[in-house]
Each structure stands twice: as C-alpha cells, then as structure tokens.
Amino acid sequence: MFSSGKVVQLFYDVASPYSWLAFEVLCRYRNVWNIDLKFKPAFLPGVIYGSGNQPAGMNPSKLTYIVSDLTLLSEYFGVPMFQPSDLSDKDTLSAMRFVTALAEKEKEGDMLVERVSRELWKRKWRTHQDITQPASLTEAGLKAGLSANVVKEILSLSKSQPIKDKLKSVTQEALEYKCFGFPFIVCQVNGKAKVFFGSDRFELMAYFMGEKWMGPHPNKPTAHM
Amino acid sequence: MFSSGKVVQLFYDVASPYSWLAFEVLCRYRNVWNIDLKFKPAFLPGVIYGSGNQPAGMNPSKLTYIVSDLTLLSEYFGVPMFQPSDLSDKDTLSAMRFVTALAEKEKEGDMLVERVSRELWKRKWRTHQDITQPASLTEAGLKAGLSANVVKEILSLSKSQPIKDKLKSVTQEALEYKCFGFPFIVCQVNGKAKVFFGSDRFELMAYFMGEKWMGPHPNKPTAHM
Numbered sequence: 038m039f040s041s042g043k044v045v046q047l048f049y050d051v052a053s054p055y056s057w058l059a060f061e062v063l064c065r066y067r068n069v070w071n072i073d074l075k076f077k078p079a080f081l082p083g084v085i086y087g088s089g090n091q092p093a094g095m096n097p098s099k100l101t102y103i104v105s106d107l108t109l110l111s112e113y114f115g116v117p118m119f120q121p122s123d124l125s126d127k128d129t130l131s132a133m134r135f136v137t138a139l140a141e142k143e144k145e146g147d148m149l150v151e152r153v154s155r156e157l158w159k160r161k162w163r164t165h166q167d168i169t170q171p172a173s174l175t176e177a178g179l180k181a182g183l184s185a186n187v188v189k190e191i192l193s194l195s196k197s198q199p200i201k202d203k204l205k206s207v208t209q210e211a212l213e214y215k216c217f218g219f220p221f222i223v224c225q226v227n228g229k230a231k232v233f234f235g236s237d238r239f240e241l242m243a244y245f246m247g248e249k250w251m252g253p254h255p256n257k258p259t260a261h262m
Numbered sequence: 263m264f265s266s267g268k269v270v271q272l273f274y275d276v277a278s279p280y281s282w283l284a285f286e287v288l289c290r291y292r293n294v295w296n297i298d299l300k301f302k303p304a305f306l307p308g309v310i311y312g313s314g315n316q317p318a319g320m321n322p323s324k325l326t327y328i329v330s331d332l333t334l335l336s337e338y339f340g341v342p343m344f345q346p347s348d349l350s351d352k353d354t355l356s357a358m359r360f361v362t363a364l365a366e367k368e369k370e371g372d373m374l375v376e377r378v379s380r381e382l383w384k385r386k387w388r389t390h391q392d393i394t395q396p397a398s399l400t401e402a403g404l405k406a407g408l409s410a411n412v413v414k415e416i417l418s419l420s421k422s423q424p425i426k427d428k429l430k431s432v433t434q435e436a437l438e439y440k441c442f443g444f445p446f447i448v449c450q451v452n453g454k455a456k457v458f459f460g461s462d463r464f465e466l467m468a469y470f471m472g473e474k475w476m477g478p479h480p481n482k483p484t485a486h487m
Contacts, residue, residue: 088321088322088323088324089321089322089323090321090323090324091316096313096314096315096442097313097314097440098313098314098315098440098441098442099313099315099442101440102440102442102457102459105456105457106458106459106463109456109466109469109470110466113465113466113469215322215323215326215327216323217321217323217324217327231330231334232327232330233331234327234331235462237460237462237463238331238462240338240465240477241334241335241338244334244338245334252465
C-alpha cells in the first residue's frame with residue numbers, strides 16, 4: 038500500500054464532544070490530505086487525572102462557554118449535537134472497552150471502529166441515549182452494521198483482561214505524549230512529530246504538513262451550513 | 263462615522279501571548295471585516311482567580327504543550343515570539359495600569375493604546391525585557407511614539423486611584439461575561455452577541471459575523487510564513 042509518510046493518530050473518548058468534531062473532520066480530510074489516519078480509542082478520565090488536569094466542565098464559567106462554543110461549532114462543522122439536560126459525566130469505560138475490542142478484532146482497516154464510534158457519539162451527544170449498558174452497546178453495534186454474532190463476540194471480548202489492559206496501555210501512550218485531554222492528535226510527517234490538542238488546530242496542522250485547510254467541509258468549501 | 267454594527271471587544275493582558283496573536287489578527291482584520299474594534303486592557307490574574315480557574319502553565323503537560331503550540335502558531339501568524347527562559351509570572355499590573363491610563367487619556371481613537379500594547383508584548387515575549395519598572399514603561403512608551411512629557415503624565419496617572427479602579431472595573435466587566443482567561447473576545451453583531459476564548463476561533467467568529475476568514479494574513483492570503 039502506498040504510504041504518504043503522513044501518519045495522524047487521533048486519541049479520543051466518546052465522552053468528549055470536541056473529539057467528535059475532530060474525528061469527523063479528520064475522516065473528511067483523510068483522502069484530501071492523503072493521511073494514514075489511526076484511531077486510538079482511549080479513556081478520558083485516565084488522561085485528565087493522569088496528567089493532573091481538571092475536567093473543564095467543573096468550572097462554571099468554562100462550562101457556560103463550552104455550551105455556547107459547541108452550539109456554534111457543531112453547526113459550523115455540520116455535526117449536529119445537543120447538550121444533554123443531564124450533564125453528569127456518565128462513565129464511558131464500557132463503551133471505550135467495546136471500541137477497543139472491536140479495534141483489536143478488526144484486522145484490516147478500521148471502518149467498523151469508525152462506524153461504531155460515530156454511533157456511540159450520536160447516542161451520547163445527539164439522541165441522549167444510554168451507552169453504559171450492554172444492551173445499548175449492542176444497539177449501537179447493530180446500527181453500525183455489525184452482525185448480532187459479532188456484537189456478542191465483541192461484547193464478551195470487551196470484558197476480558199487483555200482488552201482492559203489494551204485500553205489502559207493506549208491511554209498510557211497518550212500520557213507519554215504529555216496529553217492532558219481529548220481530542221489529542223499526534224501528527225508525524227517525514228520524521229517530524231507534532232501534537233495538537235482540541236478541534237481548533239486543523240489550519241495549523243495543515244500548515245505543519247504542507248497541506249491546505251479548506252474549512253470543515255473540504256468537499257464543498259464554499260458551503261455554509 | 264459610519265457604523266457597520268459589528269462591535270468586537272478584545273479583553274487582554276500583555277501577560278498573555280495568545281492575546282498578542284488575537285490582537286494582531288484583529289488589527290489586521292479591522293478594515294477587512296469592517297469591525298468596530300475596542301481594546302479592553304484588563305488584568306489576567308483577576309479573571310483567572312475571579313472565575314475559579316487555574317493558570318494553564320501550572321500543569322506540566324499543558325505547559326509543554328503551550329510552548330510547542332506557541333512556537334508553531336507564532337510562526338504561522340507571523341508574530342515572532344520566543345519563550346522566555348524564566349517563566350515565572352512577572353506581574354503585569356503596572357503595565358496594564360499604564361495601558362489603562364493611556365486608554366483613558368486617548369480621547370479619539372486608540373492608535374496609541376495599540377502601539378504601546380504591542381511594544382509591551384514585544385518586550386515581554388520577544389526581547390524578554392522588563393515591563394514592571396517605570397523606566398521600562400517609559401522606554402516602551404517612547405518607542406511607541408509618545409513624547410517624553412506624555413509618558414511622564416501617563417505614568418503618573420497610572421498610579422492614581424481612578425485608573426486602578428478603571429482596570430478593576432474592566433476586569434470585572436470581563437468576569438460578567440463569564441470570562442475565565444485571555445484573550446476573551448465579545449462579538450456583537452446586529453443585536454446578537456457571542457463570546458470567543460483564545461486565538462483559535464477566528465474562522466468561527468467570521469462565520470458568526472457573516473464574514474470570511476482568509477487565514478492570519480488577510481492581505482496576503484496565499485503567503486506561507
């Protein structure tokens with residue numbers, strides 16, 4: 038397979054709405070920038086607490102800002118999402134183990150990881166459905182196109198020690214890059230590496246890679262959502 | 263004077279390098295977007311602690327990121343700056359009182375506030391000169407084009423109670439907008455208002471105002487620095 042030499046690793050957790058924006062933009066630019074995009078499902082509380090950071094939502098002013106910011110950003114990025122009325126941070130541990138198990142199982146490519154992650158974000162940030170229970174993960178998996186048998190296998194695998202360890206090790210990998218929150222994007226181009234935090238550095242990332250940023254809709258750059 | 267109905271208030275402190283980026287970009291876009299740009303010199307520790315936030319630089323991982331981020335951003339934005347070797351947060355209280363006094367004194371326009379603020383940022387973030395002492399502020403004022411007499415007057419005024427109160431009240435104004443750090447940009451367009459934090463929301467701000475973002479160099483959009 039032809040390699041462009043541009044490897045972009047996206048560390049994310051479906052708990053993070055900004056990660057969803059970054060995920061969709063990188064999926065749209067994958068062929069435009071000819072990048073080797075690697076999904077790195079990880080666990081947000083692991084990097085927040087592991088880096089000595091504090092969840093942004095704990096500060097009332099920041100929380101007010103995030104709600105306002107996400108409203109406009111999601112419209113501009115064309116990724117409809119709505120603030121859940123209940124902002125308590127429901128655990129995404131089971132969901133991220135489920136995605137990790139799928140990533141381990143999916144030998145070729147990452148189409149299924151992409152689809153399942155998107156379904157989980159949709160449930161959490163658009164339709165406000167549960168993603169903590171096995172029945173919810175099953176529903177997301179089926180909607181993403183997995184067969185009932187595969188969902189069952191992935192669910193079972195997601196509870197195994199190797200998968201628990203894998204999620205921990207990917208989270209640790211992020212911490213080794215000095216990650217303190219998601220999305221965290223590690224960009225490697227011709228031997229140079231640069232990390233980018235958040236969903237607001239794509240223009241800078243393009244500059245770093247010698248590519249062009251055409252806004253969040255590269256295939257219809259003049260469109261306004 | 264013709265008003266476009268687009269008022270953009272920039273709350274800043276020369277302690278903040280990201281504010282410098284926002285300041286230069288907004289100055290470049292002032293005529294391009296036809297905005298009524300208002301400088302709001304304020305005091306960073308006042309909004310950090312007043313909002314219950316923590317200085318980003320206190321977290322080692324965030325600090326590492328900020329250094330890397332600013333290096334690339336300052337190159338891309340064409341605002342050369344270099345991390346001082348001594349990162350201890352020297353107080354900018356005198357400097358911001360000096361700018362506040364100048365803003366109060368400058369009845370028409372804000373050309374001098376713009377020039378003096380830029381000189382102070384240059385000293386702090388490019389040449390790493392002191393900005394805490396009267397002699398340093400005098401030097402910055404003279405370099406910005408103030409006469410020796412005016413500098414003397416502004417220095418004296420900057421120590422007066424009304425100026426101390428004015429800096430406090432602008433900082434308080436920022437807090438009332440739920441500000442938690444700088445740059446903090448309040449954008450008012452045809453009765454709608456939106457706040458933007460950081461120097462990475464200009465594309466979104468343009469979308470909000472119905473304007474076009476052409477990168478950090480609107481007058482030479484194809485240039486790469």
